[in-house]
Amino acid sequence: MGNNWSPIVEKAIYEGKLGPRDIEELFRADLWELGSAAEYLTRRYFGNVVTFIPNMILNYTNVCVIACRFCAFYRPPGHPEAYTLSVEEAVRRVVAIDREFGIRQVLVQGGINPELGIEYYEELFKALKARLPHVAIHGLSPIEIDYLARKHRMSYSEVLDSLGTPVWTRWLVVAVRY
Numbered sequence: 001m002g003n004n005w006s007p008i009v010e011k012a013i014y015e016g017k018l019g020p021r022d023i024e025e026l027f028r029a030d031l032w033e034l035g036s037a038a039e040y041l042t043r044r045y046f047g048n049v050v051t052f053i054p055n056m057i058l059n060y061t062n063v064c065v066i067a068c069r070f071c072a073f074y075r076p077p078g079h080p081e082a083y084t085l086s087v088e089e090a091v092r093r094v095v096a097i098d099r100e101f102g103i104r105q106v107l108v109q110g111g112i113n114p115e116l117g118i119e120y121y122e123e124l125f126k127a128l129k130a131r132l133p134h135v136a137i138h139g140l141s142p143i144e145i146d147y148l149a150r151k152h153r154m155s156y157s158e159v160l161d162s163l164g165t166p167v168w169t170r171w172l173v174v175a176v177r178y
């Protein structure tokens, strides 16, 4: 093999099936090692073929109450530069970008805006799917899912169900939670 991967990275590569504790351990793995393992797997499965997805980022709101210190994007509620797109405006922007560039994915990501309930996201996702069935929705981030679960006293699964999210994304949320 010629690689000095740690046992947990070797397990991820060669055994495939990981439990919650394994995933927790992987979060502590060295970043360079993970990069090296990722490159190994990419070459094993795809050789030198490189692909990409034309994607746009839909920042539907910059209002956020989390206030991460590194973040230059967010504005607190009531700030003069704070904005929240209506569902109609959000969809209009995605349609316009798709018309010009032909996208295949939209990354839906914004701040934690206390004014937005799950109805906003349900409406947005449904409208995007109805207008752009060929465009995959990549969203939301784990913190947005967590916010909706707390706000509506729902489980993560219930939030994801109501958003019509594919099953594989649930594992991602569970992994981040651990």
Ligand code: SF4
Residues within 6 Å of the ligand: 064, 065, 066, 067, 068, 071, 072, 073, 074, 110, 111, 112, 143
């Ligand atoms: S949660 Fe996201 S949008 Fe909010 S402050 Fe942190 S990084 Fe910025």
